[in-house]
Amino acid sequence: MRLKIVSASGIALVLAVWCAVTYTGMVGSLFLPTPTAVLQEAVKEIQSGVFFSDIEVSFYRITIGFVFATAFALPIGVLMGTSKTWKAFWEPLVGFIRYMPVVAFIPMSILWFGTSDMQKFFIIFLGVFFQEVIMIADNCKRVKRSVVEVGMTLGLNRLEVIKDIVVRAAMPSIWDTLRTVWGWAWTYLVVAELVAATSGLGFRIMQAQRYLSTETIILGILTIGVLGLITDLIFGLLGKFFFPWMEKEKIN
Amino acid sequence: MSELLLEASHVGRTFETKKGRFTALNDVHLTIHQHEFVSLLGPSGCGKSTFLRLVAGLDQITDGTIVLNGQPITRPGRDRGVVFQQYSLLPWLLAWENVAFALKKDRLLNKKQKKELAYHFLKLVGLEGFETVYPSQMSGGMQQRVAIARALVFKPKLLLMDEPFGALDAQTRRDMQDLLVKVFKEAQSSVLFVTHDIDEAVYLSDRVYVMASGPGRNAKELTIELPDARDWSLQLTEPFIAYKKEIILELQKQRREAAEKAAATR
Ligand SMILES: Nc1ncnc2c1ncn2[C@@H]1O[C@H](COP(=O)(O)OP(=O)(O)OP(=O)(O)O)[C@@H](O)[C@H]1O
Ligand SMILES: [Mg+2]
Numbered sequence: 358m359r360l361k362i363v364s365a366s367g368i369a370l371v372l373a374v375w376c377a378v379t380y381t382g383m384v385g386s387l388f389l390p391t392p393t394a395v396l397q398e399a400v401k402e403i404q405s406g407v408f409f410s411d412i413e414v415s416f417y418r419i420t421i422g423f424v425f426a427t428a429f430a431l432p433i434g435v436l437m438g439t440s441k442t443w444k445a446f447w448e449p450l451v452g453f454i455r456y457m458p459v460v461a462f463i464p465m466s467i468l469w470f471g472t473s474d475m476q477k478f479f480i481i482f483l484g485v486f487f488q489e490v491i492m493i494a495d496n497c498k499r500v501k502r503s504v505v506e507v508g509m510t511l512g513l514n515r516l517e518v519i520k521d522i523v524v525r526a527a528m529p530s531i532w533d534t535l536r537t538v539w540g541w542a543w544t545y546l547v548v549a550e551l552v553a554a555t556s557g558l559g560f561r562i563m564q565a566q567r568y569l570s571t572e573t574i575i576l577g578i579l580t581i582g583v584l585g586l587i588t589d590l591i592f593g594l595l596g597k598f599f600f601p602w603m604e605k606e607k608i609n
Numbered sequence: 610m611s612e613l614l615l616e617a618s619h620v621g622r623t624f625e626t627k628k629g630r631f632t633a634l635n636d637v638h639l640t641i642h643q644h645e646f647v648s649l650l651g652p653s654g655c656g657k658s659t660f661l662r663l664v665a666g667l668d669q670i671t672d673g674t675i676v677l678n679g680q681p682i683t684r685p686g687r688d689r690g691v692v693f694q695q696y697s698l699l700p701w702l703l704a705w706e707n708v709a710f711a712l713k714k715d716r717l718l719n720k721k722q723k724k725e726l727a728y729h730f731l732k733l734v735g736l737e738g739f740e741t742v743y744p745s746q747m748s749g750g751m752q753q754r755v756a757i758a759r760a761l762v763f764k765p766k767l768l769l770m771d772e773p774f775g776a777l778d779a780q781t782r783r784d785m786q787d788l789l790v791k792v793f794k795e796a797q798s799s800v801l802f803v804t805h806d807i808d809e810a811v812y813l814s815d816r817v818y819v820m821a822s823g824p825g826r827n828a829k830e831l832t833i834e835l836p837d838a839r840d841w842s843l844q845l846t847e848p849f850i851a852y853k854k855e856i857i858l859e860l861q862k863q864r865r866e867a868a869e870k871a872a873a874t875r
Contacts (some may be wrong), residue, residue: 506667507697511711511763512687521713525701602701602743 390572395579398572407561412580415557418474419546422481423539430489431531437490438497438527439519447490455487459545463552472553477546484545489538496530497523529600536592543585614678614767614799615641615664621672622659632824633659636673639818639827641767641799648802648810648817650856652863656825657803658694661771664801665691677767687714690765692773694803696752698744704755705731705740711763730758734788750777754785761792768793768800774809783841786813790839807860808844811835811852819856821863823870829859 372392378384379391386394402408436443437451462483470476500523508522524531550559558577565573596603622634633656641647649657662668663675666685675682677689685691690711698707708727712718718726731740734754744752753773760768774782786809793800804810810817814833821828833852835843843849 503693503695503697504699506685506691506693507699509667509685510665510689510691512685512714517713522699525699528701600701602745 387569387571390575394572395575398570398576402573402576408580411556411558411561412584415546415550415559416584418477418550418557419481419542421474422478422546423485423542425478426482426485427489427535430486430493434490434493434531435497435519435524435527438494439523444494451487451490454483455491459484460548463549466549467553472555476553477549477557480549481542481545485538485542488541489534492534492538493527493531496527496534499530500526529596529603532592532596532599536589536596539588539592540585543581547581611643611645613640614643614645615639615676615801617660617664617673617675619673620660620663620670620675622656622663622668623671634663635824635826637820637825637827639801641801644797644799646793646800646802646813646815648804648814649820650804650807650810650817651820651825651828652822652860653805655820655822657805657820658771659825661691661769661801661803664767665689665769667691687763688766690760690763690768692753692756692760692768692770694771694773694775696744696749696756696776698752698755698759700744703741703743704736704747707744707755708759708762711759715763726762727758730762731755733761733792734758735784750781753777757785757789761796764796764798766798768798770800771803772805773802774804774806782809787839789813807853807856811849811856812839812844817852817856819859823867828863829856831855 375389376392379386379389390398399408402411433443433447437447438444459480463480466476466479470479504526505518505522508518513521546557547559547562550557551563554560554563558581562574562577565571565577617637617639620634620637620639621632624631624633637656637660639647639649639660649660651657659668663670664677664682666682666689669683699710702710705724705727708730709723712723712726715723728740731737734757736751736754736758739747739751744755747755753776757770757773760770774785777785789800790813802810802813811833817831817833818827819829819831820826831852835846835848
């Protein structure tokens, strides 16, 4: 309860500063809109229907891109974390591509896929896949040798040790990896939508910039923030549900 | 004596470390017969765990041979059950699931039978009522007892135990020792038991190997001949104390020699 009050006061403080600088006219409405203006914009967008259709289309894109990337990253990451041969094959490749800024691929992606949803999936895939592979491989590598040896002494073969021991033991940290990367995926989505889209949260922000409609921009940013927060909460709750045995190991 | 089960001769294990080559074991020999309880005793760092890992097949010898049932040991197998020095339960499985996990590869048993066996062995180690608890909710001693149940449940020919009772309080330790004697007799298996507790070694064993360190090597071998019906009052009898004395003197001698050696090199 006490912690909840502390959390709430953090948000309240930022809101208070926002109100203070805008209502007093310290900062012009062109640079930072008042909370009232943002709320009015929200009501307007909800009434016209674009608010939820933007969320829907953006959510759809990020989910497909993320799920695809994860579906490939999981097996490859696990193999990389458990097999020296696979690691030797993938590591230079993944390590190299990982450092290329995803944004730099946008021009190419438009050439290849136009401004279709495919292009968004592609950008999100690029951003998510390589990070996940490296991080999942690392999650697997961190599994304690002692639990692996338990599996070996019970007569499990290599594949069974990977499947029944390494992956199971690494699951909570892999879940955390997905949770973190999901957050990053929002950035890639918005970047992709900013440049080449006719709908979505990123597009709405980009369009608003042209008309200097700052309240639309702030509303878009806040919406992304809230959506991120909600999905993060869901990830957290699901994690607790999937890994009840982790709960008891934490210190506080 | 009964048939030979394990024979280790001229076993050496060197580790390549950053500071150069380190000899953990040098020319170690040890035998275990069918239904024999053999203890490995020695000061900390003399290579007991290293030797046990070699027998378990988790590590490879760099010298000599270890033969189990006529076959050189190359990898772990279900003919050997291991109880590790550190707690080694799978944290995502409940207590009974941890025990049943050892039966995973057993095709002759169905799910229900495996569960029943797991419950039975948990009861045997005094954990009735704790079957559906996660390892993180158990005390260290309880976790170790689950690990023992897991090693017993699939009835391996040779049980390898690395200081399994090190973390238990005196009373539980005594209970577990008596339990081990009982189960050992029932299961008709053989045991290689690592410990640095002299009473424990003499009380439980048919034979005791005392090791010395720097590098790890054989120092003394004792055959314990005590009445079969083991009981705690046994520890107060003349013969028991005589064995104990022999081991204490040996370890004392080792310490003196090590001190002299250290003084000489200074
Ligand atoms: N993987 C390794 N690499 C390098 N040195 C090792 C390795 N494993 C063990 N050693 C060394 O071998 C020696 C014997 O270690 P071991 O764990 O077998 O001792 P121990 O007799 O089991 O001691 P304790 O009673 O404290 O458990 C130690 O000096 C240790 O540092
Ligand atoms: Mg040890």
